[in-house]
Amino acid sequence: MASFPPRNMRGNAWSMSLPIFESADDVRAFVATQRRAGQRIGFVPTMGNLHAGHYSLIERARECANCVIASVFVNPTQFGPGEDFACYPRTPEDDARGLAGHGCDALFLPEVEEIYPGGTDSGTRIDVGVLGSILEGASRPGHFNGVATVVATLFNIVRPQVAVFGCKDYQQLLVIRRLVRDLAFPVAIEAVPTRRETDGLAMSSRNRYLDADQRQRAASIFAILQWMGERGRAGVAVTDIEQQAAARLREAGLDPDYAVLRRGADLAPLSDTADADAVALIAARAGVTRLIDNLPLTGC
Ligand code: AMP
Numbered sequence: 142m143a144s145f146p147p148r149n150m151r152g153n154a155w156s157m158s159l160p161i162f163e164s165a166d167d168v169r170a171f172v173a174t175q176r177r178a179g180q181r182i183g184f185v186p187t188m189g190n191l192h193a194g195h196y197s198l199i200e201r202a203r204e205c206a207n208c209v210i211a212s213v214f215v216n217p218t219q220f221g222p223g224e225d226f227a228c229y230p231r232t233p234e235d236d237a238r239g240l241a242g243h244g245c246d247a248l249f250l251p252e253v254e255e256i257y258p259g260g261t262d263s264g265t266r267i268d269v270g271v272l273g274s275i276l277e278g279a280s281r282p283g284h285f286n287g288v289a290t291v292v293a294t295l296f297n298i299v300r301p302q303v304a305v306f307g308c309k310d311y312q313q314l315l316v317i318r319r320l321v322r323d324l325a326f327p328v329a330i331e332a333v334p335t336r337r338e339t340d341g342l343a344m345s346s347r348n349r350y351l352d353a354d355q356r357q358r359a360a361s362i363f364a365i366l367q368w369m370g371e372r373g374r375a376g377v378a379v380t381d382i383e384q385q386a387a388a389r390l391r392e393a394g395l396d397p398d399y400a401v402l403r404r405g406a407d408l409a410p411l412s413d414t415a416d417a418d419a420v421a422l423i424a425a426r427a428g429v430t431r432l433i434d435n436l437p438l439t440g441c
Pocket of ligand 1: 307344
């Protein structure tokens with residue numbers, strides 16, 4: 142077990158006491174002790190470079206459980222060739238400090254070999270089916286199979302009673318709920334609304350790739366989602382809303398991948414007009430940076 146920061150560093154009580162585990166066996170031993178003591182385990186899986194959005198998940202986990210474990214693991218199997226796996230921002234020391242300050246009880250910080258003992262190319266994989274092949278899955282083939290595989294592995298290591306995910310990754314949240322249902326994981330899934338910057342941009346580790354001009358343009362994603370929601374509630378035809386939303390994204394200097402209104406439960410296409418369960422979803426590039434965001438018409 143490693144501990145951060147070093148014991149001789151000044152810090153508050155949390156930062157002095159956050160255990161960091163690099164091996165699955167150490168996490169299992171920690172969880173077993175907590176469970177014997179009657180603690181309910183809450184779990185927040187992340188890829189690190191943590192921001193206020195991630196910390197709101199930790200805070201939600203604290204409300205649902207009395208022992209909160211976070212993981213920081215940049216999962217290679219959910220990145221496609223040419224994506225940003227190698228340069229994804231890795232800031233484990235800041236993450237550990239932030240987690241400690243937000244009431245996390247332990248951090249699981251594994252290496253790739255710990256999570257993929259069979260290798261990342263040849264090991265067992267979970268196939269999430271059609272839900273994993275539309276929208277984000279169409280742009281990023283295999284992405285959700287990689288997400289589901291790593292989440293299943295982490296659930297088996299941490300054995301949480303509750304796990305917390307962000308609505309920011311709406312399709313991912315649906316994939317995880319389905320994974321838990323279909324493979325009968327004994328874990329409750331909690332969803333937390335998207336935390337935003339003051340201009341509406343969804344907080345994301347990838348926002349740091351944006352230059353000042355792109356950062357300004359990126360704020361229009363949320364404005365356009367709100368516009369889609371308003372038009373949807375007003376009964377405007379879905380195809381018209383989608384076409385105009387894509388045009389607005391282009392006018393704002395963004396390159397839309399998709400701008401759609403879908404059924405919230407399963408992301409199926411809507412007939413003519415949006416129903417109450419609809420969600421607006423956008424993926425668009427600002428320069429080379431691909432940003433995603435969504436707005437459920439009736440809240441996440
Ligand atoms: P990531 O580190 O990007 O894999 O995200 C880890 C978890 O944090 C996922 O459940 C995300 O949906 C969630 N998350 C990321 N950004 C936000 C945000 N701005 N607000 C709320 N949750 C978020």
